[in-house]
Amino acid sequence: MGKVTGFKEFERQDEKYTPVDDRVKHYKEFTVPLSEAEITKQGSRCMDCGIPFCHSGCPLGNLIPDFNHMVHQGEWQKASWLLHSTNNFPEFTGRLCPAPCEKSCVLGIIEDPVSIENIEKNIVERAFKEGWIKPQPPKTRTGKTIAVVGSGPAGLAAAQQLNRAGHTVTVFERDDAIGGLLRYGIPNFKMEKEIIDRRVAILEAEGISFKVNINVGVNYDVKELKAFDAVVLCGGATERRSLPTPGIDADGVVQAMDFLTQQTKVVFGQEIKDQVLATDKDVIVIGGGDTGSDCIGTSNRHGAKSVVNFEIMPKPPGHRSPTTPWPYWPLQLKTSSSHQEGVERNWLINTKEFIKDKNGKLTALKTVNVEWKMVPGERPQLIEIEGTEKTWPCDLALLALGFTGPESTLADKLGIERDARSNYKAEYGKYQTNVPNIFTAGDMRRGQSLIVWAISEGREAARQVDLYLMGKSNLPSKDMSGDLVTL
Template sequence: MGKITGFKEFERQDEAYTSVKDRVKNYKEFTVPLSEEEKTKQGSRCMDCGIPFCHSGCPLGNLIPDFNHMVHQGEWKKASWILHSTNNFPEFTGRLCPAPCEQSCVLGIIEDPVSIENIEKNIVERAFKEGWIKPQPPKNRTGKTIAIIGSGPAGLATAQQLNRAGHTVTVFERDDEVGGLLRYGIPNFKLEKGIIDRRVAILEAEGIIFKTNINVGVNYDVKDLKTFDSIVLCGGSTERRSLPTPGIDADGVVQAMDFLTQQTKVVFGKEVKDQVLATDKNVIVIGGGDTGSDCIGTSNRHGAKSVVNFEIMPKPPGHRSPTTPWPFWPLQLKTSSSHKEGVERNWLINTKEFVKDENGKLIALKTVNVEWKMVPGERPQLIEIAGTEKTWPCDLALLALGFTGPENTLADKLGIKTDARSNYKAEYGKYQTNVKNIFTAGDMRRGQSLIVWAISEGREAARQVDLFLMGKTELPTKDTSGDLVAM
């Protein structure tokens, strides 16, 4: 695939960023696209590796060598067709996916892997630019109606697949606009919301019905769902993790998702009462994942006095750890564009107290350094290191600690069984709950995970719903080899 000797001739080139000084002044995307010639070269780096492990690294089973080869040949329209055959929304994954495919790229054993994610983004952007992505409503309708709860990537993928099968699909979203965490959980500087809007316009033109400001089970009676032949729950994993730490109720301790959601709404002129601002404040972000990184980038754009990041786990190595060899997802330090905008990062540190003044306002954090004691056959033990206590000035603490599971409202009102982690129970590959006409997919079923898994689960769940309703299905599925088959 690609040019036979391309991986020897061309080095990996990633998109550049505009300067930190310029990009922190706004909330727009700030990548600088490669030249057309360079994009073709990057596709040419794809090896004729025999067994493309990138297929198994990608939860969607994207046909990566195939679309890389088309890019190498300048066949961008064919590349778009191949890419969309397995991925409904490559404009999202091409910006937000951590690219497990690249970590399992065979070339990555000896050199920098193929820049698969960026190639993917450029394919879909070229396709939109050229007008190749057009609404494709089904030729016939089955008469079956389906309600999908949640309009994140899992819900949108489920909706498009079931609509393609000819069913009439209605998507319910409790926020004021479609997109789920894509809309309000991801900062605009990582995903401009016009990218969501143009895709939603395609979905609407294909016949999908969207209803916003409807929180099923709260302002919409679940009894009204009985009019639908099937229901798919794609509400995500939205119960936010907190800390059992003294002073957690201080004015100035804020959940990261509230902070990020407010800012995105402000960017688009929506009314936000009492917006939490980092301006001229000492900000501490607790949590070292992507959400923590997003808080860092947003705080710098607010003009924070200082930004510090706490992570309770050890600092990962700079290179792939021997404990996670190729082609597995590596234990490796990740430095995001937001980190490069300014932050002091700290590992193996635990917050002991949020210090308040007499008015209940946050003024400091007390911490202690820790280590993890590993005992074979037992859970790791967190050990505090005596004499390492420290007090940090802090006006705003952002909790970016992830999510514990989905909200239980729908499970309670619909009689859905949950597992030990509170996820809605449905067997992987079947997606059917204990209520036979109700299915679930994405983070609501599997717990907090990646966008690419959400889209994959949405596609697979749609196939199972179609099979349940019609007794057969022509929607594609990914078999164990990564090939797409219809059954």
């Protein structure tokens, strides 16, 4: 694949960012695209691997060496066809995926891995620009109707696949616009929402019906779902994790998703009463993941006085840890573009108290340094280090602690069993709940996870629904041990 000696001749090149002083003044994407000639070189770095491990690294099973080769050859339309054969929404993954494929790239053993994610983004953007991505409604309809609850990547993928099979699909979204966490949980500077609208317009033209402001089980009676032949629940894992810490009820302690959602709605002209702003405030973001990073970038755009980040885990090494050798996902320090915009990062630190004034307003955080005690066969123990207590000035504390699982409303009202982690119970590969015509996929089934897993599960669940309704399916599947299909 690619140029036989490409990986020896060309170094990895990534997109550059516009200067920090410029980009923190707006909420637009700020990457500087590589030239077509440079992207072609990057595609040629893909080695002629005997076994391309990038396939196993990607939950979608993307045909990575194949589309890299097409880019190297200048066959962009073929590259787009190959990319879309396994991934419904490469414009999302090309911007937001942490790229497990790159972490398992064979070239990554000795050099920087192939820039797979950026190549993917360039392929799909070229395809939209050239008009290659067009609505493809099914030629015939089966007469079967399907309700998809939730319009995140899992729901959208399931809906498109089921529509391609000829079923009539209705997608229900409780928010005022389609996209799930892609819409309001991801800041605009990471993905402008016109990217979602562009794809949704294609899906609508293919015949999918979208209903917004419909919260199934709340303002839409679950009995109405009986009108559908099958239901696919893709509501995500939206129960937010909190802390059992004194003072957490202080005015100024805010869940990260509330903070991020408000700002995205304001970007699109919505008026938010009492919007939470970081302007001129000492901000502390608790949680070191992607959501925490998004809060840091947003706080800097608000004009925060200071931004500090707490993480209770140890600081990861700068390079791949020996405990996570190739091709596994590496334990390694991640520095995002938001971190580069200004933040003080702290590891092995635990919040002991949110300090508030007599009016209940947050004024400071009290912390202690910690260490983890590892005992073979036992759960790690968190040990506080005496004499390390510290008080930090803080007007706004943002809780970016992830999610504990899906909300229980639909499970309770539909009689769906849940597993030990509170996820909606459905066997991987089957996606069918204990209620035969109700399926579930994405974070609602597996817990908080990656966008590529959501799309993969949506696709795979769609095939199982099709099999349930029709007894056979021509929809593609990663698992070729069952009914063989073509892409």
